[in-house]
Amino acid sequence: MSSLNRALPAAAFALLVGGFALAFYWAPEDADQGFSQKIFYLHVPIALTAYASFGWGAWKALRLLWTGERRYDLESYTAIHMGVIFGLLTLVTGSIWAKISWGEWWTWGERQLVLFLILFLFYSSYFMLRYSTDPGPRRERNSAVYALFGVVLIPVSFLAVRIAGTILHPTIFTHEGADLPWQMLVSFLICLGGMLSLAATLYRVELSGKRVDASLRELRELIA
Amino acid sequence: MSTAEKYVTGAYLVLLGSLLVYLLIIALKVGRLEQELADLTQAAREKQRG
Numbered sequence: 001m002s003s004l005n006r007a008l009p010a011a012a013f014a015l016l017v018g019g020f021a022l023a024f025y026w027a028p029e030d031a032d033q034g035f036s037q038k039i040f041y042l043h044v045p046i047a048l049t050a051y052a053s054f055g056w057g058a059w060k061a062l063r064l065l066w067t068g069e070r071r072y073d074l075e076s077y078t079a080i081h082m083g084v085i086f087g088l089l090t091l092v093t094g095s096i097w098a099k100i101s102w103g104e105w106w107t108w109g110e111r112q113l114v115l116f117l118i119l120f121l122f123y124s125s126y127f128m129l130r131y132s133t134d135p136g137p138r139r140e141r142n143s144a145v146y147a148l149f150g151v152v153l154i155p156v157s158f159l160a161v162r163i164a165g166t167i168l169h170p171t172i173f174t175h176e177g178a179d180l181p182w183q184m185l186v187s188f189l190i191c192l193g194g195m196l197s198l199a200a201t202l203y204r205v206e207l208s209g210k211r212v213d214a215s216l217r218e219l220r221e222l223i224a
Numbered sequence: 225m226s227t228a229e230k231y232v233t234g235a236y237l238v239l240l241g242s243l244l245v246y247l248l249i250i251a252l253k254v255g256r257l258e259q260e261l262a263d264l265t266q267a268a269r270e271k272q273r274g
Contacts, residue, residue, distance in 0.1 A: 035226070039235045042235055042239060093235045096234055097231075099231060100232075202246065209250070209253055209257070216260050223264060223267050223271060
């Protein structure tokens with residue numbers, strides 16, 4: 001077991017528990033939203049982790065197309081798998097926050113929400129495309145191209161709230177910096193670090209499982 | 225417990241619940257891989273014996 005395999009889960013646990021504790025007991029309560037703003041420390045790190053996972057999957061897809069090394073296919077697939085899980089969590093936690101703040105679970109009038117949903121559905125369809133073709137170089141190339149197309153939606157989705165005319169969805173990080181007290185910012189950054197470490201841990205676990213699965217399949221064919 | 229507190233608790237429980245479900249899936253997967261490895265080892269031994 002490499003030292004990174006031990007360090008990542010430990011870091012994820014320490015940062016998440018520490019970050020959430022700081023968010024609840026140290027960071028001040030938001031003057032406008034009150035206690036419900038505490039979801040910010042969960043929802044935003046999850047959303048950013050989903051973007052990071054999709055971005056990582058696209059990067060691995062690019063490496064596959066660039067170098068032709070087949071190992072990048074499994075890495076890209078696993079990263080997108082992680083992105084979809086975190087994307088689903090983003091939608092669920094976002095809906096809960098929307099219900100408290102806006103009084104409804106979902107609103108079609110917010111561009112960022114709709115664009116995030118499109119991004120999520122786009123990458124959810126990745127699995128349908130992947131499993132509609134037989135395993136092999138063709139499937140790997142098609143999946144990589146699809147993963148790369150999706151990455152275009154990430155900056156659009158991320159910037160949508162800044163170019164949107166509506167003000168329902170709050171904008172915390174602007175060109176002038178973070179629009180929140182430093183205690184909130186520190187707590188948020190620790191939670192973000194924890195969530196990214198958690199995603200990295202799950203990515204490595206999932207990737208190991210898929211590699212073992214592939215090796216066993218190869219072994220089965222050799223023995224048969 | 226206020227309504228906001230209930231919703232916030234619910235949101236954090238969503239993460240915890242998801243992690244537990246993921247852990248269960250991984251545990252089942254490891255069990256399956258272990259079984260497959262045992263079967264393959266058995267098959268390889270039988271093949272070696274001829």
